[in-house]
Amino acid sequence: MVFQMFALYPHMNVRKNISYPLVSQGMPRAQIQAKVAEVARILGIESILDKPVGGLSGGDRQRVALGRAIVRSPKAFMMDEPLGALDAEFREHMSLELRALHDRMGATTVYVTHDQLEAMQMGDKIVVMNHGVVEQFGTPQEIYDHPATLFVADFIGSPAMNFLRFEGGFRPGDRSVTLSGVEIAVPELHEEVAGRALVLGARPEHVTLTDAGQYRGRIEATEYLGTTQIVTLATANGTVKARIPSGQVARVGEVVGLDLMPSRLALFDAGTGRAFRTAANSGVYHG
Numbered sequence: 001m002v003f004q005m006f007a008l009y010p011h012m013n014v015r016k017n018i019s020y021p022l023v024s025q026g027m028p029r030a031q032i033q034a035k036v037a038e039v040a041r042i043l044g045i046e047s048i049l050d051k052p053v054g055g056l057s058g059g060d061r062q063r064v065a066l067g068r069a070i071v072r073s074p075k076a077f078m079m080d081e082p083l084g085a086l087d088a089e090f091r092e093h094m095s096l097e098l099r100a101l102h103d104r105m106g107a108t109t110v111y112v113t114h115d116q117l118e119a120m121q122m123g124d125k126i127v128v129m130n131h132g133v134v135e136q137f138g139t140p141q142e143i144y145d146h147p148a149t150l151f152v153a154d155f156i157g158s159p160a161m162n163f164l165r166f167e168g169g170f171r172p173g174d175r176s177v178t179l180s181g182v183e184i185a186v187p188e189l190h191e192e193v194a195g196r197a198l199v200l201g202a203r204p205e206h207v208t209l210t211d212a213g214q215y216r217g218r219i220e221a222t223e224y225l226g227t228t229q230i231v232t233l234a235t236a237n238g239t240v241k242a243r244i245p246s247g248q249v250a251r252v253g254e255v256v257g258l259d260l261m262p263s264r265l266a267l268f269d270a271g272t273g274r275a276f277r278t279a280a281n282s283g284v285y286h287g
Helices: 014-024 029-043 058-070 088-105 116-122 140-145 150-155
Strands: 076-080 108-112 126-130 133-138 162-170 176-179 182-185 193-202 207-210 215-225 228-235 238-245 255-260 266-269
Touching (some): 014 058, 058 088, 116 140, 126 140, 126 150, 133 140, 133 150, 150 162, 150 193, 150 266, 176 193, 207 238, 228 255
Antiparallel strands (some): 126 133, 162 193, 162 238, 193 266, 207 255, 215 228, 215 255, 228 238
């Protein structure tokens, strides 16, 4: 197990911290030395093996904590927010190292994090939990493209999915819903729903600004991100963020049309938060 707070033995140097589990098991000294040397090489900490842990940087102490777990050659790792105590820049660096380490060792790794970007970057499969309940299980791409609940849709993605709230209903085979008197194309619906509070979900990259769009919004802010910009708009059904090319003109205060990509939209029950079954998310499962 590897924890957020490194939990190293302060009276031991790096070498003794890493070797301690093997010493406790009564492994022969020569074998211990070989395994410690191998782990130190993998983690790039050969130069600090004889240093006390108290004077090490957070990143080095995290490597030592990892080394103490790796040296046992476990079949599975349990990592509880192991990068939580590091600064943002080094956390990104260490997350890449952990991913590479996992690929080299091939051991199952259960990694707990509250950082959705970290989970998307590192996970082969993700379990999204909310108050102890599994909301969705799947690959990062499945969870991003087809969130099973409003909680997942809001938690995964930066910026999060847009939510447009409205009252309505639909039948199997319908391909549109109506927002503020405007018909919006959606993936073919596979459920029947009587009039109730609903939510239409759209990722920012699936929203474009166009003069021809009948559904309208007023631009409230723009945020430039290099090749793209995030435009925040106020609509009759809620705030919408659109990710558009940085070269596209977007003036604060201007009223523009919005075009939502039909095949990438999701529909949710506003009460339960559950995603309705459509042609786009068939086969995606809830927790």
